Amino acid sequence: MERVVAKDYVFHRDFSKQYPVITHAEGVYLYDEHGKRYLDASSGAIAANLGHGVTEIAEAMAEQAKKAGFVHTLRFETKVLHELAAEIGKMAPPSLNRVYFTSGGSEANESAMKLARQYHRDRGKPEKHVVIGRWQGYHGNTLGSLSAGGDSKRRKPYTATLAKFEHIHSPYCHRCPYKRSEEICQREKLLPCAEELERLIKEIGPESISSFICEPIVGSQQGAVVPPDGYLQRVREICDQNDIVFIVDEVMTGFGRTGTDFASEQFGIQPDIITFGKGVSAGYAPLAGMIVSDRIVDSLIENGDGHFIHGYTFSGHPVSVAAGLAAVRYYQRENVLSNCREQSVYLFQRLSELQQKHSSMGQIRGKGLLIGFELLMDRSQDRMFPPSFGAAERLNQEAIKRGATFYPGSGTIDGTNGDHLLIGPPLTITRDEIDELIAILDQALTAFELQVH
Ligand code: PLP
Numbered sequence: 001m002e003r004v005v006a007k008d009y010v011f012h013r014d015f016s017k018q019y020p021v022i023t024h025a026e027g028v029y030l031y032d033e034h035g036k037r038y039l040d041a042s043s044g045a046i047a048a049n050l051g052h053g054v055t056e057i058a059e060a061m062a063e064q065a066k067k068a069g070f071v072h073t074l075r076f077e078t079k080v081l082h083e084l085a086a087e088i089g090k091m092a093p094p095s096l097n098r099v100y101f102t103s104g105g106s107e108a109n110e111s112a113m114k115l116a117r118q119y120h121r122d123r124g125k126p127e128k129h130v131v132i133g134r135w136q137g138y139h140g141n142t143l144g145s146l147s148a149g150g151d152s153k154r155r156k157p158y159t160a161t162l163a164k165f166e167h168i169h170s171p172y173c174h175r176c177p178y179k180r181s182e183e184i185c186q187r188e189k190l191l192p193c194a195e196e197l198e199r200l201i202k203e204i205g206p207e208s209i210s211s212f213i214c215e216p217i218v219g220s221q222q223g224a225v226v227p228p229d230g231y232l233q234r235v236r237e238i239c240d241q242n243d244i245v246f247i248v249d250e251v252m253t254g255f256g257r258t259g260t261d262f263a264s265e266q267f268g269i270q271p272d273i274i275t276f277g278k279g280v281s282a283g284y285a286p287l288a289g290m291i292v293s294d295r296i297v298d299s300l301i302e303n304g305d306g307h308f309i310h311g312y313t314f315s316g317h318p319v320s321v322a323a324g325l326a327a328v329r330y331y332q333r334e335n336v337l338s339n340c341r342e343q344s345v346y347l348f349q350r351l352s353e354l355q356q357k358h359s360s361m362g363q364i365r366g367k368g369l370l371i372g373f374e375l376l377m378d379r380s381q382d383r384m385f386p387p388s389f390g391a392a393e394r395l396n397q398e399a400i401k402r403g404a405t406f407y408p409g410s411g412t413i414d415g416t417n418g419d420h421l422l423i424g425p426p427l428t429i430t431r432d433e434i435d436e437l438i439a440i441l442d443q444a445l446t447a448f449e450l451q452v453h
Helices: 055-068 079-091 105-122 143-148 152-161 182-188 192-204 231-241 263-267 294-303 318-333 336-357 391-401 431-452
Strands: 022-026 029-032 037-040 096-102 130-134 166-168 209-214 245-249 273-276 288-293 361-367 370-378 407-409 419-423
Touching: 037 431, 055 318, 079 096, 079 288, 079 318, 096 105, 096 294, 105 143, 105 209, 105 245, 105 273, 105 288, 105 294, 130 143, 130 192, 143 152, 166 192, 192 209, 192 231, 209 231, 231 245, 231 263, 288 294, 318 336, 336 361, 336 370, 336 431, 370 391, 391 407, 391 419, 391 431
Parallel strands: 130 166, 130 209, 209 245, 245 273
Antiparallel strands: 022 029, 029 037, 096 288, 273 288, 361 370, 370 419, 407 419
8 A cells, every 4th residue: 555644654553543643732731733722631641740841851851862862771870860769769668669660661560570570589489470460450561461460352362472360350349349338348347359369379379479460549441440448458468478579550540640659658558569650750751660679679689699680771761760850850849749639629529510410420439630430321220331332432532522632441341340431630730721621521421422312
């Protein structure tokens, strides 16, 4: 086929679609080549936490690129790398102090799972190799990270090549897979969703399990579902009792998204490894990584000659790290997290008002500015859309037509979770901009409901 214009040379993620061409972006808005404005209600992929056009981040990147655009961290380091690692180490729970950088969240999770494996091997337990993840979790699209996650749509074409990892269900009290109510679980102090981990460990044998990985709040797979009180603490206990490395994937929840630096803080847990991405550079450059506990680092030094058998060309890339450092300073100086907490209250309030008007809006949940709602055919009858209808994607298309974009997601297995819309605007969003977001969502929901009924 003859290629006519430059865009014909792009391998599009979905060749059936036409994508608007963005020429510039400012604050919470993206602008396309025809001058149309889109309110970025999902911070891209929940990454552009500080909004667009922050010149001091762009300048820090340019300055670093001029000084030293590439430094191979296998042999050399940079001052910006030290400074960003120190800032992140200080944000993390007290026992996690060493920061390893990657380019994306998938690579960060690959690194964490490999480090957990090496940790056990170095300590004379080479048989500990299995990773346990959750069916409703997402950890990235590289083969290892995809194996740890449970998204059946993303996994299906690659099933034969995926690693043989194990999975449990994640808690979803609103549609509990164990048919229990949160009140009963809390009264009886028994969370079957956490006990399932212990049951699976017993079944497989703790001697073969290396790590357990989960998101503290399920992002793209379920739309901001928060676990019940005590769940993550119980998981921590189970991992300790069975010598399993507990990896908490904060790629989406980290860097203020849920109102604190890391969501782990709000759940009172100290994971062995926290992975991060997206918000660390506020989306200005590909940057992600993991923060590793002193226990694992000490073991690496004592038992493994201090050598992590792993690495990427772009690990600790100076320009990305410079973007991260400028972003972290901006978060701190501009008190971005306090704006996030304040606007979260307002956005929740506005969404519950909107819910009164729209029968397709189901449960609203989340923390900070990571908020999701279930999309239902009819709330009064609690009917979900069939996955083939692509409800969330359709709703988002209606929103895009009207000048806002969200993060749609659809359910996967067991019929326990259906479609949802994830809302994650830049943490710098103002009250007026939230009003505009709600007005567009209102119109989009009206148009969407007309398609359905
Ligand atoms: N982990 C979580 C929780 C995510 O939400 C994502 C991306 O959406 C990833 C990992 C993968 O990150 P990346 O797309 O940067 O590889």
